[in-house]
Amino acid sequence: MKVGGENGVCACVGRGGGKQRPSARNGATCLWFGLGGAGLYLWWMIYGRLSAFSRFVTYRVLPVQPETHLGSALEFFFYDTPKVMMLLLLVVFGVGIVRSFFTPEKTRDVLSGKSEFIGNILAALLGIVTPFCSCSAVPLFIGFVTAGVPLGVTFSFLISAPMVNEIALGLLYGLVGWKVAALYMGTGLAIAIISGWVIGRLHLERYIEDWVSELDGGSAQDEKQRLTWRARIIYGRDAVREIVGRIWIYVLLGIAVGAGIHGYVPESFMASIMGKGAWWSVPLAVVIGVPMYSNAAGIIPVVEALLGKGAALGTVLAFMMSVIALSMPEMVILRKVLKPRLIAAFIGVVGGGILLVGYLFNVVI
């Protein structure tokens, strides 16, 4: 909660705009850093006590017995809810600051002159940090393609942008640990790079809707402006307000599902359906995951609970990736610029990549 509070101060200071004298601005900046430091300290102190808090609420405030299904589910819920919310505030704010350094226009300029394979790698990396929402997929696609970014490179970007979700990455790091977070990022990038490269090799340009090629490229507006740190912090604050305001319901739902799994699903049952032994569990996870539409942040508490119950890592990663990377609404939007065969190739290549990752980790780990 502290992050939001200290930003309230920034907003008031920010109103002054560029009219302030430099000394006054430095004073304000110092104040921010002081408040930011204090806020972080408080954040850390609270964060370390969440486990005790959840046990207190579950077994003292509520009339619930320890060692019961209900108790274990509620403990998970009261532990994860404040923890995920606190992580979200910090991660979204930090990501907001990082993203203020990138714009889709700059990304396009970087990508438009690159050779295919290097372009695929760069596109996948930039897909992580460039601010982009899936409803902008079509204008962005057109902007890239008409500016001469190769189709496969454009797809690397479009695959990586939702797949390697930086908020999911932050939550995964906080809830499950750095190893799984790193595996998620590494394999997500690999799928985006290779899938984009494969789509480029397939030469599917003729399956872009005809009206796109009739547009003249290069008319994109470029907002050239240097942001001050103040503006970046405000950008981060706005990101917190906008993103947390939109996704908190998905997150709560995700935690509730995770709590249900944690409290009620027996480990032996989980091992039998999502364990390494069941060869069909990876494709099943993908088939269930694709039509599911959840925010990336909402799926992480479910992932945490599944892994805790002994589900195989590859299966869980495949499930998570298919939920967030291949979503029906995005396909419907993309259908406006892509003919069905290109959409099919897109789903096929990415789905295949996810399957491969799932099997690979189930075999290796």
Add this chain to the structure above:
Amino acid sequence: MEIKVLGAGCPKCKHAEKVVREAVEASGVDTQVEKVTDMMEIARYGVFGTPAVVIDGDVKCVGKVPKKEDVIGWIK
């Protein structure tokens, strides 16, 4: 004056339209706000993201919900 809000209908786009309408009302300028949802038409403006605000053919803001004060500034 011709004001257009470009956006296919995501929550941000609806929010942008609301902000622009409020700004027009607050500024007292007598003009219509048009919401453009057709992808082909949006693409013709060469914008990279939605929502975007176009005033008299000039793209004023792309990929974010504008602030009401800013919109009033553009109109005047």
